[in-house]
Amino acid sequence: LMRPLQGCPSRGVVVGTVTLCLAAGWALQTPGGVSLVVPQPNINATVAQNILLSVEYSCRGVATIEWKHVSSWGTTSIVEWRSDNYVNISTVYKDRVTTFENGSIQLRNVGMRDAGYYFVTVMDEHGTNAYGTIIVNVYEIIYEDLHFVAVLFAFLAAVSAILICFMWLCNKSLHLFQKKTTHKLTASTTEEIELETIEC
CATH class of the missing domain: 1.20.5 (Single alpha-helices involved in coiled-coils or other helix-helix interfaces)
Known part of the structure; x- marks a missing residue:
């Protein structure tokens, strides 16, 4: 014969509170995905101008950011870096790209071949991705x-x-x-x- 536990009724409240706190702590440590915002999806520039490809991402843990350029001349990897300071810039863009902590990049001295689509990918440690696209038009003076x-x-x-x-x-x-x-x-x-x- 089983009897219900008898004792102080506040014990159940304490156990429930502790369980809730543990669950909240576990939820905070669990990856919550990646978010990415592109405030300016279209950029118009002239030859020899510097442009900022601006984005803003949020990610728990270490994020990997990658930028690629797609145009009629093909697809080129520009830069890839992690939020823990690892940076790998393509040799084509070595002296022309500056990276920022929020995921943005600055491209200096643009030319006609820099026109096209710029794709940014932000990936967290668990493989969750967020994508963004910026269209750049370059006009010749x-x-x-x-x-x-x-x-x-x-x-x-x-x-x-x-x-x-x-x-x-x-x-x-x-x-x-x-x-x-x-x-x-x-x-x-x-x-x-x-x-x-x-x-x-």
Whole structure:
């Protein structure tokens, strides 16, 4: 014959509380997955500009972050690192990439070949993954057009200066010619008056 346990009723409450605390502690140590946020999924840049591929991840334990670039030229691994300071940067990007603790990377001196899709993968120690994508558009500055505009502007300025000088010279010459003509008329009028006086 089995009898129910008899004793202090608070014992059950204590056992329940301890069990709950142990369960909560176990839950905190159990991996809760990986989350990844991409605040700016589209980036427009010009040639030779520096761009920041910004992400923010959260992960319990050590995370592995990997970035890849996919374009019409193929797929290239950029960098892979762990949050415990291991970093492996591809030789193609060796002097152009800076990594950040939040999973972001900065790409310096971008070119036309850097346009395309950038995929980031964050993986925790238990193999749980989170993925993000950033599209980068790179536009070329057409220096030839700017050079042509600058040359055209300089040419028009030079032509304008020459025309202004020419108009000033014409005006000056006309003024001198009018002055000489007036002087000659005055001289001839004076001579006529003198002749008339002599004749009288």
